Amino acid sequence: MAHFLYISDVFCPWCYGFSSNIAKIKQEFSLPFEVYAGALVEPAVSLEARVKHSPNVQAFIDKMYSVTGTKISEAYTDLLYSAKASGIFMDSRKGSRLFYVLKSFKPEFALEIMEFLQFQFYGLGKDVFSEEVVHAFAEKYAVESSAIFKMLADEKVSEEAYDETEKGFDILGEIVLYPTLYYVDNGINHFISRGYVEYEACRQAVVNTMQAVKNNQQPLTVLMGKSCTLDGKCE
Numbered sequence: 001m002a003h004f005l006y007i008s009d010v011f012c013p014w015c016y017g018f019s020s021n022i023a024k025i026k027q028e029f030s031l032p033f034e035v036y037a038g039a040l041v042e043p044a045v046s047l048e049a050r051v052k053h054s055p056n057v058q059a060f061i062d063k064m065y066s067v068t069g070t071k072i073s074e075a076y077t078d079l080l081y082s083a084k085a086s087g088i089f090m091d092s093r094k095g096s097r098l099f100y101v102l103k104s105f106k107p108e109f110a111l112e113i114m115e116f117l118q119f120q121f122y123g124l125g126k127d128v129f130s131e132e133v134v135h136a137f138a139e140k141y142a143v144e145s146s147a148i149f150k151m152l153a154d155e156k157v158s159e160e161a162y163d164e165t166e167k168g169f170d171i172l173g174e175i176v177l178y179p180t181l182y183y184v185d186n187g188i189n190h191f192i193s194r195g196y197v198e199y200e201a202c203r204q205a206v207v208n209t210m211q212a213v214k215n216n217q218q219p220l221t222v223l224m225g226k227s228c229t230l231d232g233k234c235e
Helices: 013-029 047-053 057-068 074-080 092-105 107-123 131-141 145-152 155-172 199-214
Strands: 003-008 033-037 180-185 188-194
Touching (some): 013 057, 013 107, 013 199
Antiparallel strands (some): 003 180
């Protein structure tokens, strides 16, 4: 069945900035989304260390807003400078495991679950690994929190989550850039976009790719968006 494949990352701020655009793509084209979580922040880093490494957080927030129209919340910046910062970690491997577990309960909402986790972190300033966030997900999607915690503790599930992230790396190939979007038809992945791209450009790339596949033509070159780092620098 034709669908979109989306590779994102729980701690990718540019993916968070792209969330409204990708939501529009899902709504307009009405195709299922297969979503993999990446490993942008590896090894794990505490928020305290993150600030020490990139102290000009406000410049990053301003750049994010100017490029995407999405603003990182004051709750997030407050968290960065709070007493909790040394004990809260950006850990994409752990985040990918959490995403894998949550989407196993509601796979049809995989895209929304990725956006949920990104919003908890960048929008609400929450530690995504806290019990509070798990309970919030459980309430939102009518799932038993105890079932989530049980899966998170399951070593086999952790291995499955790791394998899925590695599969994402294999798909991405030499260029690992989040977010990346594909159109999948007859088991073949067709590039649509990499990095942060404007909605209209992404939409047109989707239309062009789908039309090319329908006509048995070679899809156009992948749309390369801005390559942006965690500190707000974009190329």
